[in-house]
Amino acid sequence: MSAVVSVQDLTKQYRYTKRGRGFAGLAGRREVVVDAVAGVSFQVRAGERVAIIGPNGAGKSTTLKMLSGVLEPTGGAASVLGLVPWRERKRLAYRIGVVFGQRSQLWAELPARDSFALLRRIYDQDEAAHRARLSDLVERFALADLLDQPVHRMSLGQRMRCEITASLLHGPELLFLDEPTIGLDVTAKAAIRDFVREHARDHGQTVLLTSHDTRDIELVCERVIVVNQGRIVVDQPVDQLRRRFLARKVVTIQSVGEAICVELPGVVRRPAPAHTTILEVDTAKARVEQVIAAALAQGGIEDITIEDPPMEEVVHEIYAAVR
Known part of the structure; x- marks a missing residue:
């Protein structure tokens, strides 16, 4: 498959003047340069679902803003759907959907239905195609009861469902999601994850x-790019990350x-409740088959499950390794 996103040595620097006390008590100033993104390179193929993760200030959001054309880089090059984002931002906007968790593209005082209608005009969409796409999204995201409600009266979870719907109404080929589930409750997070995964799979x-x-990473994405201090330190499929950073299995026995x-x-x-035994197995020292055989030999086994450790532990190990 061809690359829809191609990034080479992309950098973004911020400069500011720091005031201090100079020699002999005189006020001094010096220019400070901060590398928000320090020469990242990667490609994303058509149909891939990729997570960019890292600590706060690692450069994740800055990278997405450059790729969507919001920011112009200090150096390097990038191509998104064959376009240079910061030079061809308007053309690119017709082909991408963007959701920034803390930024709304809906009009707060208007009902969601009116915002969706305005977006059809903005993106110059055919009315019949817009109506069909909106109907599908409303059904899949359970928005029927929200369409005539002003956006400012919605809960955060309801608004985010509408935000993602708005980002998909013009049929984008590529979807940028920056912290789409931040601040949401468990139910709202699950709804958004399921929808994004299924919609991406069904529409390529x-x-x-x-x-x-x-x-979000575990249930939506197939590949993870880990960024630290503006640089890529890991770029691998999710299952390979597990094997690389955690050569462990979790065996749960009922x-x-x-x-x-x-x-x-x-x-x-x-630790586990009565009648449940949870064993963490270092596969470099013991085979899972040995563990199961030792458990079965004791009798009274009702169920056994074998799982990878949760993604949270994988990410923790990654961060520890790159510090």
Whole structure:
């Protein structure tokens, strides 16, 4: 597949003057240069769902803003859908959807329906195509009861569902999501994750997402780019990240007895309620098959599940490795 996003040595610097006390008590000034993005290079193929993650200030949002044309870089090059974002921003806007978690593209005093109608005009969309796409999005996102409600009266979760709908009404090929679930409750987060994943899969849409929520990464994306201090330190598929940073498995055993005792090198028991035994297995020291065999030998086993550690632990290990 061809690359829809291509980035080479992209940089963004901010300069400011820092005031201080100079020699002999005289006021002094000096220019400070901060590298928000320090020479990142990557490509995203059509249909990929990619997460950009990293600590606060790592350069994630700045990168998305440059790729969507909001910011002009200090150096380097980028192509998005064959266009240079900061030079061809208007042309690009017709082909991408953008959602910044803390920035609204809806009119607060207007009902959502009116905002959607205005966006049809802005993007010069055919009325029949707009109506069909809106109907599909309203149904899939359960928005029927919200269409005639002013945006400022909506909960944050309701507004974010409308924000994502607005970003998709013109049929974009590429969707940029910057912290789309920030501040939402568990139910609202699940609804947005499920929708983005399914919509991208059904329409072959490319998604580039930033988030601090590990479940966004785990449930929506197939690939993770880890940024630290403006530089890419890891770029791998999610399953490879797990194998690279956590050579561990989590074995959960449901039993008739209160607990199952497995004493093998590399096996650590985690806290768990009665009749549940959770074992963390270092696969470099013990095979999962050995652990299961030792558990079954004790009898009274009702169920066994084998899982990778949660993505949150993977991200923690990544951050620890790149400090």
